[in-house]
Amino acid sequence: MKQFVLEAPFEDYMIEFLGFFGTTFYIIFRNTFQGNHYVQDSKKTNKQHLVTSLINSIVITIVLTILQIINGEEYIFGLEIFIVWIVSFSGSFGLLKLIDYINNKRIQQINNRLDKLE
Numbered sequence: 001m002k003q004f005v006l007e008a009p010f011e012d013y014m015i016e017f018l019g020f021f022g023t024t025f026y027i028i029f030r031n032t033f034q035g036n037h038y039v040q041d042s043k044k045t046n047k048q049h050l051v052t053s054l055i056n057s058i059v060i061t062i063v064l065t066i067l068q069i070i071n072g073e074e075y076i077f078g079l080e081i082f083i084v085w086i087v088s089f090s091g092s093f094g095l096l097k098l099i100d101y102i103n104n105k106r107i108q109q110i111n112n113r114l115d116k117l118e
Contacts, residue, residue, distance in 0.1 A: 032099070035106055035107045050093065057085050061081060
């Protein structure tokens with residue numbers, strides 16, 4: 001926000017940037033390595049990923065469009081907006097599926113280890 005609205009250099013908000021993404025990655029990795037499910041119902045995983053990716057991509061597209069208008073840059077056309085939406089949707093969905101795949105693989109490893117102990 002500071003970069004776009006206040007036009008502040010990266011040094012002014014570097015600590016907040018690192019803190020936010022650092023804690024986000026820590027929470028994801030900690031829960032993955034402990035074998036915690038981050039989706040409550042595994043049958044609804046794809047639906048939940050699609051809805052989350054849809055919301056993320058719409059918000060990203062709207063924010064980027066508004067920022068271009070505020071900065072007085074050239075108006076972006078429908079095709080460019082669609083490309084931004086597709087890239088943000090596929091990136092978000094792909095990242096969620098990757099995290100889900102790694103999480104399920106780790107849970108399977110933990111279950112196999114516990115089965116060997118029995």
